[in-house]
Amino acid sequence: MTPSLTEKSRELAASVMKDGISQAALEVLKQHGYEGLTMDRVAEVAGVAKGSIYHYFRNKQELVTHVFEQIIEPAIQAGEEIVQKASPALQKLEAMVRMWLEYFSQHRSLFDFLFRDPAVRELCFTSQRAKHGLAIERFRAIVQQGIEEGVFRSLEPVVVAEMIIGALQFVIERQLETGESRPIDETVQRLLDVFVHGIGRSEAQAATG
Amino acid sequence: MTPSLTEKSRELAASVMKDGISQAALEVLKQHGYEGLTMDRVAEVAGVAKGSIYHYFRNKQELVTHVFEQIIEPAIQAGEEIVQKASPALQKLEAMVRMWLEYFSQHRSLFDFLFRDPAVRELCFTSQRAKHGLAIERFRAIVQQGIEEGVFRSLEPVVVAEMIIGALQFVIERQLETGESRPIDETVQRLLDVFVHGIGRSEAQAATG
Amino acid sequence: MTPSLTEKSRELAASVMKDGISQAALEVLKQHGYEGLTMDRVAEVAGVAKGSIYHYFRNKQELVTHVFEQIIEPAIQAGEEIVQKASPALQKLEAMVRMWLEYFSQHRSLFDFLFRDPAVRELCFTSQRAKHGLAIERFRAIVQQGIEEGVFRSLEPVVVAEMIIGALQFVIERQLETGESRPIDETVQRLLDVFVHGIGRSEAQAATG
Amino acid sequence: MTPSLTEKSRELAASVMKDGISQAALEVLKQHGYEGLTMDRVAEVAGVAKGSIYHYFRNKQELVTHVFEQIIEPAIQAGEEIVQKASPALQKLEAMVRMWLEYFSQHRSLFDFLFRDPAVRELCFTSQRAKHGLAIERFRAIVQQGIEEGVFRSLEPVVVAEMIIGALQFVIERQLETGESRPIDETVQRLLDVFVHGIGRSEAQAATG
DNA sequence: CATGAATGAGTGTTCATTCAT
DNA sequence: CATGAATGAACACTCATTCAT
Numbered sequence: 053m054t055p056s057l058t059e060k061s062r063e064l065a066a067s068v069m070k071d072g073i074s075q076a077a078l079e080v081l082k083q084h085g086y087e088g089l090t091m092d093r094v095a096e097v098a099g100v101a102k103g104s105i106y107h108y109f110r111n112k113q114e115l116v117t118h119v120f121e122q123i124i125e126p127a128i129q130a131g132e133e134i135v136q137k138a139s140p141a142l143q144k145l146e147a148m149v150r151m152w153l154e155y156f157s158q159h160r161s162l163f164d165f166l167f168r169d170p171a172v173r174e175l176c177f178t179s180q181r182a183k184h185g186l187a188i189e190r191f192r193a194i195v196q197q198g199i200e201e202g203v204f205r206s207l208e209p210v211v212v213a214e215m216i217i218g219a220l221q222f223v224i225e226r227q228l229e230t231g232e233s234r235p236i237d238e239t240v241q242r243l244l245d246v247f248v249h250g251i252g253r254s255e256a257q258a259a260t261g
Numbered sequence: 262m263t264p265s266l267t268e269k270s271r272e273l274a275a276s277v278m279k280d281g282i283s284q285a286a287l288e289v290l291k292q293h294g295y296e297g298l299t300m301d302r303v304a305e306v307a308g309v310a311k312g313s314i315y316h317y318f319r320n321k322q323e324l325v326t327h328v329f330e331q332i333i334e335p336a337i338q339a340g341e342e343i344v345q346k347a348s349p350a351l352q353k354l355e356a357m358v359r360m361w362l363e364y365f366s367q368h369r370s371l372f373d374f375l376f377r378d379p380a381v382r383e384l385c386f387t388s389q390r391a392k393h394g395l396a397i398e399r400f401r402a403i404v405q406q407g408i409e410e411g412v413f414r415s416l417e418p419v420v421v422a423e424m425i426i427g428a429l430q431f432v433i434e435r436q437l438e439t440g441e442s443r444p445i446d447e448t449v450q451r452l453l454d455v456f457v458h459g460i461g462r463s464e465a466q467a468a469t470g
Numbered sequence: 471m472t473p474s475l476t477e478k479s480r481e482l483a484a485s486v487m488k489d490g491i492s493q494a495a496l497e498v499l500k501q502h503g504y505e506g507l508t509m510d511r512v513a514e515v516a517g518v519a520k521g522s523i524y525h526y527f528r529n530k531q532e533l534v535t536h537v538f539e540q541i542i543e544p545a546i547q548a549g550e551e552i553v554q555k556a557s558p559a560l561q562k563l564e565a566m567v568r569m570w571l572e573y574f575s576q577h578r579s580l581f582d583f584l585f586r587d588p589a590v591r592e593l594c595f596t597s598q599r600a601k602h603g604l605a606i607e608r609f610r611a612i613v614q615q616g617i618e619e620g621v622f623r624s625l626e627p628v629v630v631a632e633m634i635i636g637a638l639q640f641v642i643e644r645q646l647e648t649g650e651s652r653p654i655d656e657t658v659q660r661l662l663d664v665f666v667h668g669i670g671r672s673e674a675q676a677a678t679g
Numbered sequence: 680m681t682p683s684l685t686e687k688s689r690e691l692a693a694s695v696m697k698d699g700i701s702q703a704a705l706e707v708l709k710q711h712g713y714e715g716l717t718m719d720r721v722a723e724v725a726g727v728a729k730g731s732i733y734h735y736f737r738n739k740q741e742l743v744t745h746v747f748e749q750i751i752e753p754a755i756q757a758g759e760e761i762v763q764k765a766s767p768a769l770q771k772l773e774a775m776v777r778m779w780l781e782y783f784s785q786h787r788s789l790f791d792f793l794f795r796d797p798a799v800r801e802l803c804f805t806s807q808r809a810k811h812g813l814a815i816e817r818f819r820a821i822v823q824q825g826i827e828e829g830v831f832r833s834l835e836p837v838v839v840a841e842m843i844i845g846a847l848q849f850v851i852e853r854q855l856e857t858g859e860s861r862p863i864d865e866t867v868q869r870l871l872d873v874f875v876h877g878i879g880r881s882e883a884q885a886a887t888g
Numbered sequence: 889c890a891t892g893a894a895t896g897a898g899t900g901t902t903c904a905t906t907c908a909t
Numbered sequence: 910c911a912t913g914a915a916t917g918a919a920c921a922c923t924c925a926t927t928c929a930t
Binding site for chain 3: 903904905907
Binding site: 188195198202203204205207208211212214215216217218219220221222223225226239242243245246247248249250251252253 | 397404407411412413414416417420421423424425426427428429430431432434435448451452454455456457458459460461462
């Protein structure tokens, strides 16, 4: 059992180091941008020798990936909670949109950097359908639930999920670019309004429908 | 008149070279990504000496910018034509969505790279409201027209424009990532359907409205 | 005889071009310094094609050398005149010191650049004992004359000439560096005073002597 | 105490490397001149990788400056000692002239290169009145002392100092250029003779002579 | 395990020189 | 002769990665 204990403390120490380095990398990312993310700087900020980083991360890419995962974790958790709740789809949708809006407005600048690494993108979206793919999956589930509840029309839920996320991301992105920051509540309402009721006028809709 | 002729052929040769280098850069971009875009590679692919590139582009950034402009130009033109037509907003919207859909599906992979260059982003979005900002402006104008025609509800047109573009981009992005390629017609219909009618069911809408 | 005429006009044209290019190089030198002296810039300022420079100067070094010769020529001439005059050595010395002082204060900044090229140095001082060596020779001749006239002590004239030139150059150099510009008359007097009478006090001299 | 030991050996190793690189740079300077001083060559001669140089010197300029300081340091020290001594001005002057003469004859070729770097010049003369400015200051102090002792005439000491240094430098320079090497003792005597007694035969001098 | 010195391939950019037109 | 596009070697500097201690 002793070895198990030693092993555990070893593991603990290792994970502490990993986190420390990861945090340092995040700091560097914030201050110097993606192109300014050098192992030297990470080592300096983390207060460890450059070589030590390679004990915990095989290479720079792995470090970047880990940083990304650290950042996105809270959103994953928050999303999970929202989905798990026993609320109507519309409420879940609103909660989800608000959560992502808040999340993106906090971290968008970092995403600019993180999404830059093709390897990270690969990881996030495609390969293991992880993280972002997960976001889609969750919106999809909510849309599906809405359809089943009879409040949403019977549309392809994945595509709808994608549209919502895309719209949401881009709206945030624009706000960051233009510098203006509208209250999140307002943005949430607008997004929901458009997606739920459409931009078409009811009479016209009645006519077309 | 002779100098005019010589001058012309010189200009022609110069523009041929510029295009050649630009094409080479595009090729490198496709194969190696933005981080892999080195002047050496461009020179090699273009089949010219590295130094020669600097006869046509002051520096790397200028080359990148030029490549970007070359790519986006056709879309700008097509957008202009659509906007100028005297058609109802709904038709324009459809044409615009289809155009961008076609355009993005052709170039999305490049945008991943191009949008990554801060200088390019600057150019595109912020500084001179050029290119992408222009796209927003055009969608905005169409939405505005729709509102005036009485077919669209009176929503903030800029935000709606942003949502549509965001949704559109992301849907394409996803298709590229998942590898599946749905017919563009179908995607256009889905986007319009969602944005015009919303995802909510009519009764619910009637109830809310 | 016709070919002779053609030949002459050809030669004339060539020398005109050489001078034009040389002047352009001088201009570039003044504006951009030695490190900024590029063939491109020279061609641009001269208003000729870069390639044309190589018709008149085998390479950059030859051009630089030519520029140097152009600059130093007036001083050579002025020196010649002073030496040729039938005046007492002391008067010649004063005239010479004044001339060089004026000359250096006008061109010192250029010398900083020109003396930088080892090839130029080679040319100027060593190889053909040209130019600068010539200056030494002239000061030497004046000192010699002074000895013969009985107004100067019988010292090794070359070394004395070197000392005077060295002192003269350095005093100017310092003025340029410190930025202060004392009147030339004053500097001339000081130099002559020190070199003619020495810094030692008469009694002390008598004591030492 | 162990860390202190490790630290010390580390520091030692670092200073050994710095010196090695510095020496290599000196070697390159001697063989290829200032324009031929490339980091590649320094690395090759030093037997280290190019990148390693940048562990010890932030950039080329810093390396050059360091080389310069290494070379000039001994002269600074020797000058300090001479000035500090409690000897009559005339003796100090002789010692100083001899010291510089010896020093310059050893390093003049390097100065050709070193003085060429604007940054080095800046450092030496202007900015902190360091090094060369220091030399002037010291000669000035000696002249001043001589005036106070009553052995030198009451002349502007700074200008006299400049003249002596200029003459001294130029005489050495000439010897290097012409290749002839006169005994230093002789040169010292000639310089002092000229500067103390002047070249003119005055009545007083005539009386002594 | 921790270290940080050492590495060396790679980066964008410059510029004297050549040569086909 | 005049041209200027093309060249390519050279430059200072960076940085992910390795490895002896």
